[in-house]
Amino acid sequence: MDLDRLFRALSDPTRRRMLDELAERDGQTLFELHVRLISWHGASLSRQALSKHLQVLEEAGLLRTEWRWRSKHHFLERSPLRRMWDVWMRPLAEAPEKETSDADQDRRDEPAGR
């Protein structure tokens, strides 16, 4: 998992809204996503710009595409979000347990200033 790529993909409000819209209805075409962003979020982006945002999200693994007949549909991929949470965010967000873990012990053994 490329954390930097995921955070870069999520650093843009339009891309976060796109994920919200896919969470609302999965499997949208570019056309439907575009109309939803304009209707509900007052977005003024072009379809070309939307297409680039979709590419960034796809490269980060946050969505996948599937051809149905001759139209391309976009589906939300939740697993990278869960992994981001498990690998980096949860350890940071949750209070440490009372008992000292091995990792903490190792840290304490290290000479200061290393």
Place this chain on the structure above:
Amino acid sequence: MPIKIVVTSLLVDDQEKALRFYRDILGFELKHDIPMGHHRWLTLTSSGDSEGVELLLEPDEHPAAKPWKTALVADGIPATSFGVEDVQAEHKRLAGLGVAFTQPPVNLGPVTTAVFDDTCGNLIQIAQRH
């Protein structure tokens, strides 16, 4: 007299197939069917509105037509939009007749829309104004 919209056209891959879809499935009425060389001047009107705007089903023979249509369909973009009183009811009726939708009815504030495949290389939107 102001300029009037009399005919609007759709590019179809097969006029006979298109006539069956637009007349028999969507419910439009045949207005003109005039032989023109290999093809036909084929127009339909909305049901019960024979003097209204005509939809021309035009062959998509131009070499640029197919790549253009294919690219629109890939992105889910409709070639045109028709008005309906009740999108949910039309969606149910058309899906029951085997019509494939790329977008089920979606409420977009002032309108609710849905998008389906016309079997002739186009996506068509139906829209209900609120």
